[in-house]
Amino acid sequence: MSTLAKTKAQAPAFDSLPDANGHFGPYGGRFVAETLMAPLEELRLAYEKFRDDPGFKAELDADLADYVGRPSPLYLASRWSQKLGGAQIFLKREDLNHTGAHKVNNTVGQALLAKRMGKTRIIAETGAGQHGVATATVAARLGFECVVYMGTDDIQRQAPNVFRMRLLGAKVVPVNSGSRTLKDALNEAMRDWVTNVDNTFYIIGTVAGPHPYPAMVRDFQAVIGREARAQCLQQTGHLPDALIACVGGGSNAMGLFYPFINDAEVALYGVEAAGQGLATGKHAASLCAGKAGVLHGNRTYLMQDPDGQILDTHSISAGLDYPGVGPEHAWLKDSGRARYVAVTDDEALASFHDLTRTEGIIPALESSHALAYAARLAKEMSSDRRIIVNLSGRGDKDIETVARHQGIEL
């Protein structure tokens, strides 16, 4: 037996991770200051208890159905597929969820958990403001105090979402340290949590952070993939040939991929933001162009300089503008189960316009990265092949950015 085959045979099953310490191979884990070790353990125990609790599951399912509006449709974009002249492209319509993105699947779940744990105060970090809005929304509904940390640069870029959070009763705290973007907001939320651990629940918005967050957020988002799998089988009688999702921290991608992870015939593609091009350094493609390291409580691929300082990132979509990525993606990359590619600002914008004009669906700029790669891949496949793209959010929040790009002030 070759060494490679042996390693493969001994490698853990893809759906068996993380291990008891939150590791996905060498990635993940719990790299936090001592004060947070006990609350993380409390969270893990609570999550593992309620995950399998029939009462919790029933409440979560009811909220997902009646409040979020699930299941979200799986829609065959036939005109766009025909125009591209290749595989059939199906869109998983997370843009139709309440608050307009997949983020709410996770905040509904974590908020229910917070309630069961007797916490009274919710905190969150946000970049684009989508996770902040999704958190403020569930906090309003359940009557929690809510504080959202947001970099001052992002507050300027995403003014409508800031106002939306304030309308919902959340306090938006500007973060002026470091690069004044998402990574700094996450640092600040951690500092708040360390200070207020007794009454506060920290809702992390993606599959990153210390154990159990990467696994917990993935599990709450996996409803996307479970539905998509059943819908695809029902509509076509077959599994899809490929799944495509954009990757910021990686929650919409993990949510779509996970229920297909043992279906070896389904190819998985994660699409990172190449910004102005990988060669320019102005991008946010940590898996495609970064190096392994430790940040925000886990070991993963990071955008960093040769001294291990974290770099500023660039993407036209604020939601992908993050120098790290969830540890499970790092593991899926190294193991070869998923492939990671990158798409530039310009390519994403082109697909943003293309989908809007041919299907009457305005996608989020984040999701437009996945669409751009789908356009590339579909052309290489015959028309009896099927691709599912996670349309992770709607683009209404992005129309100002797109207008500005065309030299138009709204």
Place this chain on the structure above:
Amino acid sequence: MSRLKACFDGLKAQDRRALIPYMTAGDPHPDATVPLMRAMVAAGADIIELGVPFSDPMADGPVIQAACERALKHDVSLRRVLELVQDFRARDRETPVVLMGYLNPIEILGYEPFADAAAKAGVDGVLTVDLPPEEASELAAALVAANIDPIFLLAPTTTSARTKTICAAAKGFIYYVSLKGVTGAATLDVVAAERKLTEIRACATIPIGVGFGIKDAAVAARMAKIADAVVVGSAVVECIATNAGDFKAAEAKVVTLLREMREAMDSRGANARVA
């Protein structure tokens, strides 16, 4: 014998407690670091805790965050910090130096190359804030092999079971974080700290330091009654920050603060143990 052990043994023989000031290396400028370290020793510091600047200091409050940003403006990398320690060591063979920082800059150098370089530079202990013992075995082994003490934090939220694990893993001294919060917070709970220190003493065989939130001589003296070492961070960095343009003035401020603390900690009766 390690410099840290020699230092604590010497203090114990005199019934005194260690004063450990913290400063971020390279703040406000790399040229000021070694003179500041020497001035701190002259003012009564027993051990120096030298912060390694990091872009994302998650466990630090605004004062030390700003110090990291000032140092990073001068590109003060972990390698540069080791050069500064080496400069300091050229004229001070006794005072232990403990590095305090985050894992990523160490991770990118590699654990063994880092441990070897740190030992050569004259580093005595390494405290990695975001590295709990559960994740630390490899780095700790590399440090111990290079005769450097891996130092671990204990917090108000640490359970009794983990207190035992940490006491078993720690070398040099144990660093008790005296509040729930980041460095420089204002809410140190003396009574809770007293209670927790009694619990830690029951399973620790090495000295215990207390830090986070110790701002002035009065609190330092109070902590010296229950701990073997008092760590002062943000209060020192604040002196540097308010005089960042004038190294001599910054140094004078730091010296005044440390002298007051030293005097309060050493004054008659101050060291009668309450616990």
